Amino acid sequence: xxxxKPDDKQLVLxxxxxxxxxxxxxxVSRAVAQLYGGRFxxxxxxxxxxxxxxxSSGLSAKEIADYSTLEKMQVSRATSALLKxxxxxxxxxxxxxxxxxxxxxxxxxxxxxxxIPLVRARQDYMLSALSxxxxxxxxxxxxxxxxxxxxxxxxx
Amino acid sequence: xxxxKPDDKQLVLxxxxxxxxxxxxxxVSRAVAQLYGGRFxxxxxxxxxxxxxxxSSGLSAKEIADYSTLEKMQVSRATSALLKxxxxxxxxxxxxxxxxxxxxxxxxxxxxxxxIPLVRARQDYMLSALSxxxxxxxxxxxxxxxxxxxxxxxxx
DNA sequence: TATTGTTATACTCTATAACTATA
DNA sequence: TATAGTTATAGAGTATAACAATA
Numbered sequence: 001x002x003x004x005k006p007d008d009k010q011l012v013l014x015x016x017x018x019x020x021x022x023x024x025x026x027x028v029s030r031a032v033a034q035l036y037g038g039r040f041x042x043x044x045x046x047x048x049x050x051x052x053x054x055x056s057s058g059l060s061a062k063e064i065a066d067y068s069t070l071e072k073m074q075v076s077r078a079t080s081a082l083l084k085x086x087x088x089x090x091x092x093x094x095x096x097x098x099x100x101x102x103x104x105x106x107x108x109x110x111x112x113x114x115x116i117p118l119v120r121a122r123q124d125y126m127l128s129a130l131s132x133x134x135x136x137x138x139x140x141x142x143x144x145x146x147x148x149x150x151x152x153x154x155x156x
Numbered sequence: 157x158x159x160x161k162p163d164d165k166q167l168v169l170x171x172x173x174x175x176x177x178x179x180x181x182x183x184v185s186r187a188v189a190q191l192y193g194g195r196f197x198x199x200x201x202x203x204x205x206x207x208x209x210x211x212s213s214g215l216s217a218k219e220i221a222d223y224s225t226l227e228k229m230q231v232s233r234a235t236s237a238l239l240k241x242x243x244x245x246x247x248x249x250x251x252x253x254x255x256x257x258x259x260x261x262x263x264x265x266x267x268x269x270x271x272i273p274l275v276r277a278r279q280d281y282m283l284s285a286l287s288x289x290x291x292x293x294x295x296x297x298x299x300x301x302x303x304x305x306x307x308x309x310x311x312x
Numbered sequence: 313t314a315t316t317g318t319t320a321t322a323c324t325c326t327a328t329a330a331c332t333a334t335a
Numbered sequence: 336t337a338t339a340g341t342t343a344t345a346g347a348g349t350a351t352a353a354c355a356a357t358a
Contacts, residue, residue, distance in 0.1 A: 141286060148281060
């Protein structure tokens with residue numbers, strides 16, 4: 001890809017995969033965050049919690065964390081903020097009072113229904129650069145590298 | 157890919173491209189950050205500045221920013237920390253004293269040369285999941301989506 | 313004892329803007 | 336006046352750990 005022969009002692013940042021990927025992912029995230037962060041004033045954690053509850057109502061904090069790849073602490077902060085904003089409601093699970101069951105409020109559901117089509121439209125616009133076949137291919141390539149990355153992470 | 161038919165009113169987070177990409181990119185970054193963040197105690201900004209100067213010596217702060225996709229402010233903080241740690245040196249450009257020319261110190265060069273092979277090895281391990289052809293394909297697919305993401309970002 | 317959820321702490325990242333010095 | 340770089344500030348992300356309530 002370049003004027004320079006890659007060797008073991010040197011690294012050209014713009015050709016380094018983790019760097020390219022981080023820049024790419026940030027730009028994709030920013031394109032979506034402009035929506036939920038702009039007019040709707042949601043943080044990324046809050047957006048993910050809203051998306052989790054829009055998809056499956058009645059989740060506990062831990063289930064929201066699993067759904068959204070957030071730490072339980074981030075979920076706790078996000079649910080506090082969303083409660084305060086009146087976008088969600090919650091109540092204790094009668095059968096195990098350690099669990100809090102969360103769901104969207106009427107206001108939250110209405111925001112969700114306004115936001116989702118906008119967010120999907122941006123995703124679809126970005127993916128319109130690819131054919132259906134290419135999208136499947138991309139998914140598969142990503143999954144294979146992801147598995148290797150998780151291996152490395154676990155080895156420490 | 158799913159038990160649920162995608163529609164316009166609902167969104168399943170784990171099937172949403174920007175979310176999947178963010179999780180993927182974070183895991184790839186973490187696999188590399190374990191190296192420079194662990195034994196070498198570098199932040200991500202510091203690692204990028206080190207990589208910039210290891211590749212091209214004598215850069216100004218602005219040139220480092222352009223090279224590394226960092227804000228000039230992050231560069232300023234990173235160079236301060238790297239100076240304090242004795243990993244870089246700098247001096248005024250004689251022809252324009254607004255510019256500071258940065259380079260790795262002997263200690264910084266030695267750290268760079270120790271770090272780069274480790275970092276490359278992790279990249280190569282992750283990419284070993286793909287054939288050469290697939291890597292080229294992945295690069296191309298990413299670039300096409302990236303261009304769309306930048307369009308959206310600029311529109312606001 | 314283990315689990316759910318909250319709170320505390322500390323460091324990093326991101327974004328904006330004011331400020332200085334040089335040109 | 337424009338540019339290079341520093342500093343200040345505030346909000347958000349990340350990681351660890353202590354803690355209370357419940358099981």
